[in-house]
Amino acid sequence: MSVYHIDRSMLDRHRRRIVRIVRRVDECLDTVSLYMHNPFSSDPIPGQFTMIWIPGVDEIPLSISYMDSCILGVTVRGVGEATRILCSLQPGDTIGVRGPLGRGFTIVKGRSLVVGGGVGVAPLRYLIYRLIDVGVDTYVVFGFRDKLHTIYLEEMEKLSVEGRIKLCIATEDGSYGFKATAYDIASRILDESFDMVYVCGPEELIRRILVLCVEKDLPMEASIEGYMKCGMGVCGSCVRGAYLVCRDGPVFDRDKLLEIGEIGLRRRRASGTIEPLL
Amino acid sequence: MSVYHIDRSMLDRHRRRIVRIVRRVDECLDTVSLYMHNPFSSDPIPGQFTMIWIPGVDEIPLSISYMDSCILGVTVRGVGEATRILCSLQPGDTIGVRGPLGRGFTIVKGRSLVVGGGVGVAPLRYLIYRLIDVGVDTYVVFGFRDKLHTIYLEEMEKLSVEGRIKLCIATEDGSYGFKATAYDIASRILDESFDMVYVCGPEELIRRILVLCVEKDLPMEASIEGYMKCGMGVCGSCVRGAYLVCRDGPVFDRDKLLEIGEIGLRRRRASGTIEPLL
Amino acid sequence: MRSLDLSVDIAGLSLKTPLILASGILGLSGRLLAKISRAEGVGAVTTKSIGLKPRDGYPNPTIILLPYGLINSMGLPNPGAEAFLKELDEAEDLSSPLIASFYGYSVDEIVETARIIAKHPRVSALELNVSCPHVSGVYELGFKPELVAEAVSKVKKIIDKPLFVKLSPNTHLIVDVARAAAEAGADGLTAINTVKALAIDTELFRPILSGVYGGLSGPALKPIALRCVYEIYKEVDIPIVGCGGVSNSLDVVEFILAGASAVALGSVIAFKGVGVFRELAEGLSSYLERKGFRSVREIVGLSHR
Amino acid sequence: MRSLDLSVDIAGLSLKTPLILASGILGLSGRLLAKISRAEGVGAVTTKSIGLKPRDGYPNPTIILLPYGLINSMGLPNPGAEAFLKELDEAEDLSSPLIASFYGYSVDEIVETARIIAKHPRVSALELNVSCPHVSGVYELGFKPELVAEAVSKVKKIIDKPLFVKLSPNTHLIVDVARAAAEAGADGLTAINTVKALAIDTELFRPILSGVYGGLSGPALKPIALRCVYEIYKEVDIPIVGCGGVSNSLDVVEFILAGASAVALGSVIAFKGVGVFRELAEGLSSYLERKGFRSVREIVGLSHR
């Protein structure tokens, strides 16, 4: 007779809990932060994600952008049906949540550079608070298309003013901060003094920072995307290279990113069909 | 989504463990004690039983007649196919065991009377050792058909000689000990000085002792039989009165025995058909 | 304690709660059935399935406990219809309806058995078992819509009590059988019986159960049973008793949302004892209150909106 | 470490161990399949089921984790046969045979798809999926022995590689389908696919899966899968790949004793990761040694003695 064992913590993480939105904050034109009562029984690591179920619509992966003992926050950019509906939700509306899922960022003492582009700043926000908490000397470079698409600006400026982070904001059209890309800024300040480089954003950004970190032999971690279905490493939908984003990632280190190879070059659709990027 | 829970200890008790017979002792003409490595993860209570699986034949209930940290013993009288095959087993042969099952006897300090008839002495043997261990003043009355059917005689005589129990053996034909029934002897010594009366054996014996204990208002427990199939309180096969022998028994106290009512009067066959006794 | 009224009416029976003791669970003794019928939370009790003649069932082992359920191969032990009438005579002070389950190897035997047991005054309804996966003859009936229809209409002609049909999940035709039963006059459907299963002892290299095959019940069965109830509710209009793997009150809710008007409890009795009826009744009641419903009826089939 | 040779020959394939990656498990990527094929303990890998055209599958939620298994309703997402050939081009350094799973909504589509994928040199064998319980068209095929036979014989005419047929447990005709497949020329059978199942969210009163129905896999399925393997082994003479709920090495043994020549692992990958192949291979090896066997072959079907 068989003895079998499905890990309790796995069961717990994949239970869809129905929660109410308690607060929404319009971050910019197309991006909203949604806050809900903390449905998790364990403390998530920055970089871990949730699967957010919009009943009757879809269930999509969203990074954890805020977390305290009572409240979980996600930040979502409306790009399609599910995200647009999410962006329209109001306090009192209900969604389903499972998580925390996947592997997060490794917190390394010393100096760190946090590079984010677009809505990719979502997981980095939670990461930044953690880095501050443990006393890491944190440099933040965020890049956005234009002023209308900036996210967490006030919050980051406040942290910067308080001296808790060194901040640099760039917009492509110069409508706020530097007229530059996140890559431009990051590439200028990146040197051997950094103990870790964290990246999230467009794959093009990740790919270029990766090249830089390889050149300079700097440790680096990036959160990447894959088409998530099961979120538990069984269906294979989220595969990038020969890794599963849901289980081995979404955060990967430099060597794994290199091994995956395809970052910024191609990705998969829902069907598994390969789609070239660029 | 459902949270469910099958008790680990229940799972453990109902796992059929295949064990090897390490020793057999011919107790008398038709009765054999079989010893095997202790397959239990918990310490059984005297009066609890096992389900012994003779592959290809049957799985039958047998009381625990011996137990130390390493060895489990049962004592079986050959009355039909399964028990006769069991009686023929030799060291090295394998059987399946699950248990310990059911409710056992309550150990009560003070003076106790242990009354057994025939192979009903099996659970009482293990009980007697426990009573001795906890310092109960133990009176033992065992009745058998004749000398050829006596069980545990030497062992009990030894305990008696050592002063650890007071012993009285009776045979119906007087070929050993008193020419009397266990009931005859027990009824003569039973008085208010006993704190507990334990009985196992023919239902006729149990029924008569029950009547006596009710008259004298003495606490009493008896182990009774029912036709065991599942052994876990779900199939209803072992029902006596409105109780399940496998789950509520096999040991019942005086009030429950009275409530059951039918002891010694009727029982059920494998089909559930009621069969009158007497 | 529960404050909400959990009563349901199903196929002409009035139950205090929608929780029914499933067939084959402790259901051989009139006295025990009566005692269970009086337990807190019990809506009705079902007897072991009764045939025309006594049957011993299979030799042991007849059951296997798994971490996620049971496999049983009792083989329909029962004392036969005539003897069972005496059993029912002993079922004193029943305080919930008693459903008599029965089976037969042929339509004639089914009708004959129904005739005998239906006449007992303590029988409130009958349940025709065409779905026991370890007794051949009974098992195959459940895959034949026409035969089930024939049996149902013949039985309905001679009894004046509600008739349920207990369905087998071991076929892709379950909805067809359900529909055939309904069209032939069945008053309700019980879904489901166990799924045919097997376990092998790896030390002895042999199937564990003496009947070789058994029926899987308990938590493992729940998602399958729920699917069956949902499929049947979509297509067939008579009330359904959901059965299979219920172990807590949210399982009960799931079945009712899927379309069951009542729910039968089987294996959970092994795990939690008869006290589970009370636990589940209280849980169901608090669920309804918390969600603002006033009766069980309001949520029957609600997941089909 | 294992010291015993676990190799098996099945339907013309030589496997280092009898442990196969089941279809639909991580099987969409050529690179990943190749990596798994090199993992310790792996005997063969099966691809996701491939159809003629790309398919997105159902919107999420597509999976539910239960304490005793999974319910999935992926809905057969796949890039289609032509695109999949490119995927296979990337499957470098395969070190175990690759079995290409495929499906079609009609016999013609099945044949067409087989024609396309069979020609890829990295495909060692094909597996025809006629048993996915959440994609209608594919699901019903598995209940029709004649259609399965027709598909099998037509496919066998145009391919020169071994063909397996993956069977559905959702019908009482599983043995008939198996026999029909064997008689039509199938080289092996995979038993079983998932059992049709459902789960309802009690807060939202709705089925959780967007495809409504899903397939139950994992431990809950094991006793059912084992029964199917045992029943088929009795009646049909071609080799069987056992599949359903395997989570430890004694489960593997149970399947082989029931008649499987190899065993496929699915849901357990979610619970234990790909390292489970090594764990089970080692466990199987110590089992065989302990019981005095020298090869896997010696115990195939041993429980039928």
Ligand SMILES: Cc1cc2nc3c(=O)[nH]c(=O)nc-3n(C[C@H](O)[C@H](O)[C@H](O)COP(=O)(O)OP(=O)(O)OC[C@H]3O[C@@H](n4cnc5c(N)ncnc54)[C@H](O)[C@@H]3O)c2cc1C
């Ligand atoms: C680990 C991870 C973390 C993410 N974190 C965030 C975040 O914090 N904030 C945020 O705004 N977005 C985040 N995303 C992206 C977000 O999941 C998609 O934008 C969203 O799924 C789009 O859904 P839609 O229905 O609105 O758009 P669609 O019109 O369905 O698709 C738009 C794009 O989103 C992709 N997409 C759709 N469904 C999925 C899915 N199930 N998994 C992955 N990609 C999908 C499509 O491939 C397409 O490229 C994250 C993605 C991943 C994988």
Ligand SMILES: Cc1cc2nc3c(=O)[nH]c(=O)nc-3n(C[C@H](O)[C@H](O)[C@H](O)COP(=O)(O)OP(=O)(O)OC[C@H]3O[C@@H](n4cnc5c(N)ncnc54)[C@H](O)[C@@H]3O)c2cc1C
């Ligand atoms: C709790 C309990 C403890 C027991 N302890 C012992 C013991 O320690 N030593 C001992 O020798 N005997 C004991 N018995 C009795 C023993 O189980 C039967 O003698 C045995 O089952 C007979 O099997 P058979 O195949 O040899 O006989 P059969 O020819 O099958 O039957 C002979 C008699 O045994 C009864 N019987 C058969 N199978 C069962 C069953 N599964 N459950 C209950 N009764 C059955 C029959 O009803 C019949 O009266 C105990 C019984 C119970 C219920």
Ligand SMILES: Cc1cc2nc3c(=O)[nH]c(=O)nc-3n(C[C@H](O)[C@H](O)[C@H](O)COP(=O)(O)O)c2cc1C
């Ligand atoms: C030990 C046992 C005996 C059973 N006997 C019968 C029976 O006689 N007639 C019947 O219709 N169903 C019988 N069943 C099936 C149950 O009534 C029920 O349909 C099944 O167990 C699924 O429910 P559960 O998961 O709650 O146990 C039996 C089940 C078990 C476990």
Ligand SMILES: Cc1cc2nc3c(=O)[nH]c(=O)nc-3n(C[C@H](O)[C@H](O)[C@H](O)COP(=O)(O)O)c2cc1C
């Ligand atoms: C997420 C998932 C996807 C599956 N996809 C397929 C598939 O595409 N084709 C197929 O034949 N079986 C598919 N299956 C069924 C498995 O191959 C296997 O038959 C089933 O899961 C039972 O095995 P298990 O209990 O080990 O998971 C899938 C199963 C799961 C869990």
Ligand code: FES
């Ligand atoms: S989403 Fe299924 S494996 Fe990652």
Ligand code: FES
């Ligand atoms: S033996 Fe089944 S209830 Fe006691």
